[in-house]
Amino acid sequence: MPFLFDAHLDLAWCAVSYNRDLTQSVEEIRRAEQHMSDVPGRGRNVLSLPELRRAGVPVCVATLLARCGVDQKPQLTYSRTDLEHATPAIAAAAAHAQLAYYLALQEQGHVRLIGTAAELDTHWQQYVAAPDTTPLGLILSMEGADPIVAPRNLEQWHRQGLRAIGLSHYGRGRYAYGTAVEGPLSAEAPQLLSEMRRLGIALDVTHLCDTSFAQAVEIFDGPLLASHHNCRTLVPSDRQLTDEQIGLLIQRDAVIGAALDAWMLYPGWRRGETLPEVVGLDAVADHIDHICQLAGSTRHCGIGSDLDGGFGNEQTPRDLRRYTDIQRLAEILSARNYSDADVEAIFHGNWLRLFRRALPA
Numbered sequence: 001m002p003f004l005f006d007a008h009l010d011l012a013w014c015a016v017s018y019n020r021d022l023t024q025s026v027e028e029i030r031r032a033e034q035h036m037s038d039v040p041g042r043g044r045n046v047l048s049l050p051e052l053r054r055a056g057v058p059v060c061v062a063t064l065l066a067r068c069g070v071d072q073k074p075q076l077t078y079s080r081t082d083l084e085h086a087t088p089a090i091a092a093a094a095a096h097a098q099l100a101y102y103l104a105l106q107e108q109g110h111v112r113l114i115g116t117a118a119e120l121d122t123h124w125q126q127y128v129a130a131p132d133t134t135p136l137g138l139i140l141s142m143e144g145a146d147p148i149v150a151p152r153n154l155e156q157w158h159r160q161g162l163r164a165i166g167l168s169h170y171g172r173g174r175y176a177y178g179t180a181v182e183g184p185l186s187a188e189a190p191q192l193l194s195e196m197r198r199l200g201i202a203l204d205v206t207h208l209c210d211t212s213f214a215q216a217v218e219i220f221d222g223p224l225l226a227s228h229h230n231c232r233t234l235v236p237s238d239r240q241l242t243d244e245q246i247g248l249l250i251q252r253d254a255v256i257g258a259a260l261d262a263w264m265l266y267p268g269w270r271r272g273e274t275l276p277e278v279v280g281l282d283a284v285a286d287h288i289d290h291i292c293q294l295a296g297s298t299r300h301c302g303i304g305s306d307l308d309g310g311f312g313n314e315q316t317p318r319d320l321r322r323y324t325d326i327q328r329l330a331e332i333l334s335a336r337n338y339s340d341a342d343v344e345a346i347f348h349g350n351w352l353r354l355f356r357r358a359l360p361a
């Protein structure tokens with residue numbers, strides 16, 4: 001079983017917004033939510049900290065996720081109340097609440113924040129040698145930069161451990177347009193990007209709309225990743241990468257994390273209607289293989305599962321009922337004649353290489 005580096009998990013958002021105790025088992029969380037019906041994913045969670053350990057995950061990229069602005073819908077919020085009047089200061093407060101959750105877990109010995117390349121290497125070696133007792137390593141990322149009140153505040157976020165930023169999420173963000181809308185970077189975005197470069201914060205292009213994507217990668221010449229992103233050729237939607245965008249990411253030596261949200265794996269998936277039976281983990285292998293064929297190697301593929309990121313197993317492939325099932329993907333790739341070394345590169349090697357380069361020494 002190859003160790004897995006998961007480049008996208010909304011752990012704190014999941015815990016703070018859904019009031020989930022991630023230190024419990026998957027079954028315990030499901031039981032606690034048995035009678036809840038506020039969101040479709042209730043009682044259908046696939047992950048928890050013990051589950052990540054069982055799946056062999058030494059490190060993940062863990063997000064801070066909070067949006068603001070007039071275009072935002074009243075879903076996916078910190079308190080799931082109406083967001084229409086959320087301000088940058090409110091988004092900053094919500095992101096700090098999620099950071100506080102990670103720090104509390106660290107205090108309790110469940111996780112360990114990783115801020116440098118040396119810490120990443122030491123942690124990885126320790127986890128591989130003692131996978132039953134080493135805490136989960138977290139690289140801190142922000143999904144949507146709305147909580148950064150002004151670019152000059154980035155230094156403070158960096159001191160608190162922030163190492164990657166995606167400028168936008170859904171809708172129009174304060175720095176860029178995201179999924180389901182289309183438009184350019186904001187006037188403040190270039191300054192934020194140059195602060196990121198100065199401090200050593202990687203740019204996550206996931207969720208950028210096409211125009212903002214093109215502008216951001218032009219301005220930012222530092223390390224790029226697409227943390228949880230699939231291919232538009234296979235599943236048409238602005239949420240996915242075009243072959244041209246994939247080509248540019250390959251040129252920049254980026255890594256693209258395959259997302260396991262069934263909505264991004266099955267063309268025409270309708271949230272709340274389509275059932276998991278229509279799609280399997282082999283579809284994830286199709287997206288990975290598409291990128292490998294464009295690149296001529298496995299060097300640019302990873303996994304950014306996005307699991308429990310606002311949905312449960314009502315919206316995952318039929319053969320992924322809980323997080324540990326992700327290991328079936330290794331068997332699928334092997335059956336497609338991917339060598340063990342290639343499977344390991346996809347499961348963790350490529351992300352390790354990228355973050356060794358992207359993190360401060």
Ligand SMILES: [Zn+2]
Nearest residue numbers: 143207228306
């Ligand atoms: Zn996302």
